[in-house]
Amino acid sequence: MTIDFDKDPNGLIPAIIQDARTKNVLMLGYMNQAAFDKTQETQRVTFYSRSKQRLWTKGEESGNFLNVVDIKNDCDGDTLLISVRPVGPTCHTGTDTCWGEENSPNFAFLSQLEGIIKQRRTTDDGSSSYVASLFEKGINKIAQKVGEEAIETVIEAKDDNDELFLYESADLLFHYLILLQAKGFTLADIEAELRNRNK
Known part of the structure; x- marks a missing residue:
């Protein structure tokens, strides 16, 4: 997988997090090369926090980890789609998604x-x-x-x-x-x- 981290001056690319079972989008975060490498190594989603200026693994404090199922790169090589099995709610507010939606199966x-x-x-x-x-x-x-x-x-x-x-x-x-x-x-x-x- 070739990922173009150089398109962004800060070396960051967006990572869309999707529940592997329901296909609902749970959140959006950013990764640099180190965050991507750690995600692959641990099979738990790790982002680069723009506010804290450091790597952070989702769930490192709450225990609500995002366990990786699959990672796909888009056609331009600068956006990731990461399928996960979430452990608990995804959003720091306690909701299933960062849009306040319930992460239930949807059959259109x-x-x-x-x-x-x-x-x-x-x-x-x-x-x-x-x-x-x-x-x-x-x-x-x-x-x-x-x-x-x-x-x-x-x-x-x-x-x-x-x-x-x-x-x-x-x-x-x-x-x-x-x-x-x-x-x-x-x-x-x-x-x-x-x-x-x-x-």
């Missing part, structure tokens, strides 16, 4: 959809929301809908109409997300189960 639009389902379940009386009406009918009706959508997806899989297959697949996934919430689970629980199986 699917996580947004989970939020919409949760909101409609808890705020709608069932008169205007299909989701709320399903929850009112109970677990048996929700499970039945998942079964129906699964059968329809299988039928379309055996056909040649890709548009209908995708349509039914989306219906199946939507109703499965409702079933997960009805059982008190989320996609993060499914991810954790699959990760355990992959060990």
Whole structure:
């Protein structure tokens, strides 16, 4: 890995810290050659502190270390992306990230959809929301809908109409997300189960 520390007059390059599991950005720090070397040697992220004018290993006082999983250099050779397994909160304020965000798994639009389902379940009386009406009918009706959508997806899989297959697949996934919430689970629980199986 060729890193161009000379682009900066102080020999510093930005290091973006990302959780290896959730892919959330946890913080941004700066490294010089010595900080990078120590990071590689110890497999714990070490920065160069511009305020203290010295090397500092994240967690050296708090115990909230950033254990290195992988280090990548960008196309210009002057920015690092470091995947880590954080031990405890990353920010000195006690939050998971330096932006005050929770470091929970995020499945992009699917996580947004989970939020919409949760909101409609808890705020709608069932008169205007299909989701709320399903929850009112109970677990048996929700499970039945998942079964129906699964059968329809299988039928379309055996056909040649890709548009209908995708349509039914989306219906199946939507109703499965409702079933997960009805059982008190989320996609993060499914991810954790699959990760355990992959060990």
